[in-house]
Amino acid sequence: MNAHSTSEASEAYIALGANLGEREHTLYEAITALDEHPGIRVLRCSSLYETEPVGYLDQPSFLNMTAAVSTTLAPEELLAFMLEVESRLGRVRHIPNGPRTIDLDLLWMEAARLATPDLELPHPRMLERAFVLVPLADIVPNQDPSGLYSIVHTALNSLDGKDGIQFWKTCSWRNGSAPSESLKE
Numbered sequence: 194m195n196a197h198s199t200s201e202a203s204e205a206y207i208a209l210g211a212n213l214g215e216r217e218h219t220l221y222e223a224i225t226a227l228d229e230h231p232g233i234r235v236l237r238c239s240s241l242y243e244t245e246p247v248g249y250l251d252q253p254s255f256l257n258m259t260a261a262v263s264t265t266l267a268p269e270e271l272l273a274f275m276l277e278v279e280s281r282l283g284r285v286r287h288i289p290n291g292p293r294t295i296d297l298d299l300l301w302m303e304a305a306r307l308a309t310p311d312l313e314l315p316h317p318r319m320l321e322r323a324f325v326l327v328p329l330a331d332i333v334p335n336q337d338p339s340g341l342y343s344i345v346h347t348a349l350n351s352l353d354g355k356d357g358i359q360f361w362k363t364c365s366w367r368n369g370s371a372p373s374e375s376l377k378e
């Protein structure tokens with residue numbers, strides 16, 4: 194994949210998390226901002242899950258969700274726009290893994306494999322994080338041509354537990370998906 198936008202669209206998966214302020218509202222604001230970019234269309238949204246903090250524990254619980262987008266942007270351009278949306282929505286970086294109004298992680302983008310200081314794809318920690326995998330399982334179709342479906346379900350099956358993940362609500366933004374059965378896997 195080259196570093197500039199093309200007219201060919203790719204499908205990408207984004208994880209969203211929020212644990213400060215009006216969490217649900219901020220998640221929808223982020224999704225709307227992504228969809229309003231001329232080079233990005235939001236295709237599907239997962240349900241919202243309330244999740245216990247991982248990594249840095251002394252902080253409020255998160256709402257986590259994922260979204261599938263179609264984009265003509267190159268991965269670097271998509272990430273740059275995601276970082277812009279984070280700062281528009283008041284994201285301030287204080288503590289690693291700490292509280293935030295919004296966090297947007299680029300998880301997966303078709304065939305893209307990258308490891309630069311600014312962007313790693315697939316996201317290096319996505320397969321260890323139940324707060325990513327459970328919502329991702331809501332929106333990855335089982336005929337996904339990039340192989341993501343079996344990667345997600347294999348990782349879900351090998352996770353120790355999903356105790357800290359509670360279904361919270363179905364996404365009420367456009368194109369919300371019903372929760373999959375992944376909490377039972």
Ligand SMILES: Nc1ncnc2c1ncn2[C@@H]1O[C@H](COP(=O)(O)OP(=O)(O)OP(=O)(O)O)[C@@H](O)[C@H]1O
Nearest residue numbers: 289290296297298299300311312313314315316318
């Ligand atoms: N796939 C990716 N998605 C998002 N950011 C990435 C990715 N790969 C590398 N980065 C880099 O990580 C930097 C720090 O991201 P951020 O502050 O959101 O981390 P975090 O959310 O606290 O932790 P984590 O990366 O474990 O989710 C970003 O500025 C970005 O350049």
Ligand SMILES: Nc1nc2c(c(=O)[nH]1)N=C(CO)CN2
Nearest residue numbers: 210244245246247255290324
């Ligand atoms: N439950 C939960 N824990 C986290 C999250 C998150 O989105 N949800 N994000 C982190 C850093 O990206 C660190 N810990």
